[in-house]
Amino acid sequence: MDKLDKELRRMSKIEPSKGFISASKNRLMQQIALHQNETWFRSVLRRLGAIQISADFIAQARARLMYRIAASPQPIKVSLRGMALFLSYTKKAVASTMIMLIAVTSTLFFVEGSTVVEASDDSYLEIISGSASVKHPDLIIWEDVNNLIEVQAGDLIKTEEGSEVVIHFFDDTEIRLGENTEFLISQLAVSPTFGRQAIIEVFLHKGSAWVQTLNVEDGYAGLTFKTRDAVMKALNGTFNVVTDVTEPTSVYVLNNKVSITSLTPETMQAVKTLKLTANQKANVRMVSGKPVITTDTLTQQDRSTPWFQSNLNRDHEHLTMLREKGIERLAQIAGTLPGQMLYPIKQTKERLKLALSSDSDMAVQIEIANSRLNEALVLFEAGDQQKGREALMAYQSIARQIADAKVTKEVARRIIIPHQKTLTAELPNDINTGLVKETLHQTAEILANNPVELEKIRLNNSVQRLQDVTTLVAEGEMDAAKERLVSHQLAVSDALETTQAIEDEELKKEVLQEVIELKQEELTLLNSLTDTLGPETDQGNGLAAMVESASAAAEEDLESTMAVARPLIPELQETEELVAELSAEEIKMAELIDKIYIYNSREGQQNQIARLLKNELENTDSIDYLIDVRNHLRGRAYDYLNLRILQLQRKVEFRKHKATEQKIERSKKLREN
Structure with missing residues (x-):
């Protein structure tokens, strides 16, 4: 034993x-x-x-x-x-x-097509280097981690100097923590829709955390990442977060998209929200006592740091491991394949199950549909394109039968989400996944219950196609990227006409806001692709010209939608982001305030203000400028700078008084002469 x-x-x-x-x-x-x-x-x-x-x-x-x-x-x-x-x-x-x-x-x-049971559904922490400790919610003392330890909701994790750890969640999400980091797992639950997805909520008190999450939309799953002044939400993306008690939160997005919401540090109330896409970074700064998000483009200098390089390599290793397991898992659950000697027996078994099931029971049809798609993926992996396409056609035929029965959204998800998860996390790019993804997009549209839901699905599918194009361009797969872009352009959406037909004003506003948000995201992805593609990247296949044309069409479509929405939503902003951009002067002011609040003590803040007045501020003698700086401060820093302003005002008054006396003296001398 x-x-x-x-x-x-x-x-x-x-x-x-x-x-x-x-x-x-x-x-x-x-x-x-x-x-x-x-x-x-x-x-x-x-x-x-x-x-x-x-x-x-x-x-x-x-x-x-x-x-x-x-x-x-x-x-x-x-x-x-x-x-x-x-x-x-x-x-x-x-x-x-x-x-x-x-x-x-x-x-x-x-036995045929039996469910493969995973070895473990636990989430655990692994030491990469150095040391770390964990405090469980039901214990008072900290537990030192030697190599591996299982983690759960409520666990507080602390890393030491020079340490690095990785948290493996059961849904294939990984979060890697750097040195001197304090990190809390607030919530960890299984999605009710699909057991291989998770509902995760974490809180970074200080330090750095690299996140790679690989979930798909199922109505429940997702990652919520909190700091003292911001909340980030992601479903399928890669991003890095850095924060400290005295420093604002910084977010760097490397793949797909992440939404960020600024919070007031005192009350943790949401202020503004915007969506970041790949190759964007954001900082949460305090301006006039309110948190404001400033955005910029991720630079090569950001990517070249050791922390970024090591985590990008580990992301690649993680995906490679998942894909090796994914192909093996698919082969097991697919069972007998079309063309094999025993496949007719498998079909007979399915017909018997259908005959014995009731018309209202969709479980058997969903099982058969999933079996066809699993077969298609294995056939594509084996290089049998013809039989793979036939299996896809059979899958879609069953999906239409399920749609005719007017199934609920939860039932419809059961024949889409497991395969989307597989395509997101497990299959390598050399398998013909583009055709499978397109089939899943079409199936989601077939299963839509009403025109409004159909248009939302179409727009969401359009965004996913563009995300695929972005990924393929980054990997140098230009021909595959062009194929996905053609699929995007061929997709037709009547979202504006469908929305205008809605009679309920409140529902129309809600739908319009969702449509505008998706169209803005679509335009952002196209603009990012336009910036990425150039003569040396295009390779003569016309991809850059296609992206430019699609971007112009998307911009025109967005403007038409905004024109319809403005009378209904007066507060709607026409900018792509949902927050106002800061001017260069405001950014400089925010950086100045951040430098002052590096120190918590009265003496530290006073000395810092004196140094800044002496070394960095060009307008030291400008009272209006100092008043503006003072109005951005609070507490002891406000009082100290206000005292300096009063001193300057007295100096100015003294100089004016001195100048007036000199004028009077000169006038007297002139009269005497």
């Missing part, structure tokens, strides 16, 4: 429980006991191919086969001894053949 425990603990990313160890030991001993009598029968079954065989099934089938052979009656002795022996052996052969047929058929009916 101890030896088995040690061997299991040596395996990476696993912290086995006592129950798991005990069950593994029992199963191992059972396998050893059966091995010497089952080897020949197991090898026969495995030669059939495309079968998942359990140990219990092999034992039962073997026992039944040997029983039938042993129970066969002895041949009747007749004068023709050779014929009797022939009949005897023939009967044994027939019995053996029947048992084999029963075994194969039973295997296909009860």
Whole structure:
């Protein structure tokens, strides 16, 4: 038992429980006991191919086969001894053949396409370098982490100087913490829609955290990342967050999109929200006592830091590992494939299930639809494009039947979300996933319950296509990017006409705001692609010209939608972002205020203000400028700078008084002369 425990603990990313160890030991001993009598029968079954065989099934089938052979009656002795022996052996052969047929058929009916159970659904922390400690919510003391430790909601994590750790969440999300970081896991739950997705909420007190999340929209899943002055939300994206008690929050987005909301540090109330896309960064600054988000483009200098480079490499390694597991997992759950000898038996099993199910039960149809799409992915991975396309057509045909039954949104998600998750996190780019993604987009549109929902889905699909184009361009796959952009341009949306037909004013406002937000995101992605593509990137395939044309069309479409929305939503801003941009002077002012509040003590703030007045401020003698700076301060810093302003005002008054006296003296001298 101890030896088995040690061997299991040596395996990476696993912290086995006592129950798991005990069950593994029992199963191992059972396998050893059966091995010497089952080897020949197991090898026969495995030669059939495309079968998942359990140990219990092999034992039962073997026992039944040997029983039938042993129970066969002895041949009747007749004068023709050779014929009797022939009949005897023939009967044994027939019995053996029947048992084999029963075994194969039973295997296909009860094992084919079985669900693959994951080894562990736990989330755990792993030390990359240095040391860290964890404080569980039900304990008072901190627990030092040597290598691995399971984490849960309520755990507070602290890293030391020169340390780095990674938190592996059960939904494939990874968060890597840098040195001198304090980090809280506030919430960790399973999405009600799909068990391989998570609802995660975390809080970064100080330090740095690199996030790679790989979920898809299911109505529940997502990552909420909080600091003292900002909230970031992401579904599928990569970003880095840096914050401290005395420093504003900085966010760097490297992949897809992240929404950021500024908060008042005292009350944690939301102020403004905007969406950041790939290659953007943002800072939350205090201006006139209010948090304001300033944005900029991610520079090569930002990307070249050791922290960025190491995490970009680890992101690639993480995706590679997921994709290796994903292909193996797909092959297991797909089972027998079209064109294989036993595939008709699989189809017969599905027809029997359909015949025995009620018309209102969509579970069987959803299971069959998912089976067809799994087959398509495995066939594409094997290079069989023709059979892969046929499986996709069968999948979409079943989806139309489900749509005709007017299913609920939750039912519809069950035939889309698992595959979107697979495509997001697990499959490599050399598989023909573009066709599968397009099929999923079309299926989502087929399952829409009303015209408004249909237009929202179309716009969201359009944004996802452009995100794929951005990813493919970054990877140098220009031909595949062009193909996805053509799919984007061919998609037709009647969102404006559909929205105008809504009679309920409040609903119309809500829908218009969602439509505008999606169109703004679409235009942002196209503008980013326009900036990225150039003569050296285009490679002569016309992609840059196509992006430029699509960008112009999207801008015109957005302006038409804004024109309709303005009378209904007067407060609607025409800018792409939802916050006003700061001028250069305001940014300089915000940086000055941040420097003053580096110090918490009265003496520290006074000395810092004196240094800034002496070294950095060009307008030291400008009272109006200093009054403006003072109005951005509070507390002791406000009082000290106000005292300096009063001193300057007295100096100015004294100079004026001195100048007046000099004028009077000169006038007297002139009159006397």
